[in-house]
Amino acid sequence: MQTIADILLVAGALGAGFYCYILARRLARLNDLETGVGAAVAVLSAQVDDLTKALAAAQSTADASTHSLDGLTDRAESAARRLELLVASMHDLPSPPSAAAPPAPEPRVQAPEAPVFRRYRDTMEEAS
Structure with missing residues (x-):
């Protein structure tokens, strides 16, 4: 036993x-680095690195655009203030004269005479 x-x-x-x-x-x-999960992990790791670089580039581009837009907004606000001042100063100008002469009527153009049509067949028969 x-x-x-x-x-x-x-x-x-x-x-x-x-x-x-x-x-x-x-x-x-x-776990093989060529064909198994190791390969998938390696590929995913490389993609994460690429996405991190792309995100950093996008953030720097967005920061540059923000600074550019801030400058443009400041310029637009300054121009709007100047335009408001110009419009406000337009109220101080004298008004144009209201009793202006009416425009002269345009001369009438006569209609052209009706066109005259001639037959050339009769003249061709005489020439032959």
Whole structure:
């Protein structure tokens, strides 16, 4: 009975060892940097780096645009203030004379005479 138990114990240990060997091979293939999850992680890491660089470039562009828009807004506000002053100063100007002479009527143009049509066939027959 002891021998049978030892044989079963050795068979179980060999089965567990074989199972561990298979799992180790699968795990090695899974973590392979060329084809497995390692490759996917490497690709994702490279994409994260690229996106970080693109985000930094977009932020610097947005900052430059913000500064440019601030300058343009200041210039527009300054121009609006000057225009308001000009419009306010227009109220001080004298009004134009209201009794202006009416415009002279335009001379009538006579209609042209009706066109005259001639037949050249009669003159062609005389020439031949």
